[in-house]
Amino acid sequence: MPKRKFGISVEEELARKLDEVSEKLRVERSQLVERAIRDMLRDHSHSLFEHDCRALIVLSCPSEREVPAVGADNLRITQLHEHREGQCVQVFLVSGSSSKISTLLSSLSRHEGCELRYIVLH
Numbered sequence: 236m237p238k239r240k241f242g243i244s245v246e247e248e249l250a251r252k253l254d255e256v257s258e259k260l261r262v263e264r265s266q267l268v269e270r271a272i273r274d275m276l277r278d279h280s281h282s283l284f285e286h287d288c289r290a291l292i293v294l295s296c297p298s299e300r301e302v303p304a305v306g307a308d309n310l311r312i313t314q315l316h317e318h319r320e321g322q323c324v325q326v327f328l329v330s331g332s333s334s335k336i337s338t339l340l341s342s343l344s345r346h347e348g349c350e351l352r353y354i355v356l357h
């Protein structure tokens with residue numbers, strides 16, 4: 236497949252970590268960036284049209300910033316919750332309307348100091 240070159244700017248620390256991973260895995264940086272973009276687009280393209288969706292959401296916060304129990308109308312949610320080494324980790328298996336899942340995600344993304352990961356399962 237033809238490739239297109241373009242310049243991007245990223246935080247210095249992110250660029251340094253990319254160099255490290257590239258060196259350790261012996262994979263070119265471009266290939267790693269391409270993989271990351273592909274994963275990101277797959278995880279977000281599902282918000283382009285309404286559908287029945289299933290996804291995993293992982294929310295990791297410092298224990299003192301515990302996010303209260305998550306509930307959302309018309310979504311089925313199965314939850315794991317663990318505290319270890321000062322971190323509160325919650326894993327949600329959610330299924331239901333893609334727009335309701337998007338609303339849930341944007342409310343979870345507002346918690347400062349927390350890391351949010353989202354994995355589409357379809």
Ligand SMILES: [Zn+2]
Pocket residue numbers: 281282286287288289333355357
């Ligand atoms: Zn989806």
Ligand SMILES: [Zn+2]
Pocket residue numbers: 301302316317318323324
């Ligand atoms: Zn917790």
